[in-house]
Amino acid sequence: MPLPLSLPAPSTARWLAWLRRRTRSSELWLIAVAVLIGVAAGALAVLQAKLAHGLQGLLFGINLGERLSAQSAIAPWRVLSIPLGGLLLGLLTWAWMTYRPRPAVDPVEANALHGGRLSLKDSAFICVQTLISNGFGASVGLEAAYAQAGAAVASFAGQKLNLRRADMRTLVGAGAGAAIAAAFGAPLTGAFYAFEIVIGAYTVANLAPVAAAALAAALVASRMGAIPYLLKTTTPAVQSWLDYGLYALLGLVCAAAGIGLMRLVALAERGVVRIGLPRGWRPAAGGLALAGLAMITPQILSSGHGALHLDLISDLGLKTLLMLVALKALASVLSLSFGFRGGLFFASLFLGALIGQTVSALSVAAPWLPGLDPTVAALVGMAALAVAVVGGPFTMSFLVLEATGDFTVTAAALVASLIASTIVRETFGYSFSTWRLHLRGETIRSAHDVSWLRPLTAGRMMRKDVQTTASTTTLAEFRRRFPLGSTRRVVMIDEAEHYAGVIVTALAYADPGGDERPVSVLAVNPDAALTPDQSIKEVMRAFDSTEADELAVVDAERRVIGLVSEAHATRRYAEELEKVRRDLTGEA
Known part of the structure; x- marks a missing residue:
């Protein structure tokens, strides 16, 4: 059977899968993606600046190349553009909030809490809001829109490529930093904006992608006619x-x-x-x-x-x-x-x-x-x-x-x-x-990135197979129900089935008192309990203050729903810290 002269073009899904594999397995491919994101972020920054300045020229009658805030005076009838722009913005925002009531996420929040995930629709509307605000003369800058657009492009690309969490955060920082680099014609400024403000860390793993994106954006902005931000001084700054x-x-x-x-x-x-x-x-x-x-x-x-x-x-x-x-x-x-x-x-x-x-x-x-x-x-x-x-x-x-x-x-x-x-x-x-x-x-x-801490709550780490006993149980009955070696601790509950303390099984067997004594005399930490939504930091703080090895988890009515051990909480915390360390050092 003769071979076809040409192979059929791969589908978009197959092409994305191929690119995803390359990007996830090679830092060079991640840098290449960052460069493309930098190009897009730089172009979007210049485009937004031109739109805003064009709107200002139309509304306030300023010439091309002039700045609104540098005018000596503005005709009174022209300044009425500001409240008119406010009315337009207010109506658009009201309509949008009716359609999407949840607040939009900015690049800093996305990287800290959502693993770099941004909504493209929300980001586009933020840019529209900022363009209207700045274009109609409100005393706000466009840098937030630049960074939002660059970060949104990066997040969209990262989600399409199904990148790892650390790579997503790096690309979002690279996109936001690239936009700032384009706005000021300053690649170092843009790169460190990404490191310090959007990513929150400077690491070996994120250095090359962020720097490459910032350089690409600055070059694109220069080719599109953006003027670098230059301020000259001839006086030595430090004379003594x-x-x-x-x-x-x-x-x-x-x-x-x-x-x-x-x-x-x-x-x-x-x-x-x-x-x-x-x-x-x-x-x-x-x-x-x-x-x-x-x-x-x-x-x-x-x-x-x-x-x-x-x-x-x-x-x-x-x-x-x-x-x-x-x-x-x-x-x-x-x-x-x-x-x-x-x-x-x-x-x-x-x-x-x-x-x-x-x-x-x-x-x-x-x-x-x-x-x-x-x-x-x-x-x-x-x-x-x-x-x-x-x-x-x-x-x-x-x-x-x-x-x-x-x-x-x-x-x-x-x-x-x-x-x-x-x-x-x-x-x-x-x-x-x-x-x-x-x-x-x-x-x-x-x-x-603190979002990795959020799943580490008492409710997620607790064991639900909790052994309980009533506070009126005698030592003899307790020993019969819980033979030595069957469980280390038993949670005690009162008549209303509310948490009342923890019984250490070994102490119940070592107690020299009579068999008819209630186990309540051996209960420890009757007032120390965790709630399901407490974070790992609060859990570890509770272990430190009580010096307990295990603590009960109770609901709003103080009914026992689980038990958390200090050893398990420490191990889970260490595992997550190790993942963060690998991300910071660029390990697979």
């Missing part, structure tokens, strides 16, 4: 050791400002809820307030790229700087609390630059202090406040390095960033994204 002390003080000020800003957003959100305004109308109401602020200065609009560049080359007085800090912070708080979508990434950079210039002005006014250069102080403050709000001291330090090319400025920024990061972690404990998750009831403080 005392300068480091002033930069450390600036880091302290930025830490306090970052904590205050995050708490203000939470307080304002609660205040808006108490007002009782329907959710769909909140962005429009917030837009009216923002329109009033825009009449004072357009610098509060959008994320603030243009205003940041404008203020760095302007000789602003102390009163003007303080006014801009207050107005921009107020605009960001109003935007987020009234329902506009976006993040504080660039707003924190802009506010940090203003705070740095303010500290510089104060240092110049004090004759006993060496005056800080306002541009250098702005760059250092920019990094420090962004670290306080967003997190990632190396991320923001590399942003300064790639924007300026000046290692002395980067060193000063790193000093201030580390101080700001340490103070925020010690006194507040959250970044802006994890703080908002905390307000929703989640307990995560970073993107570290």
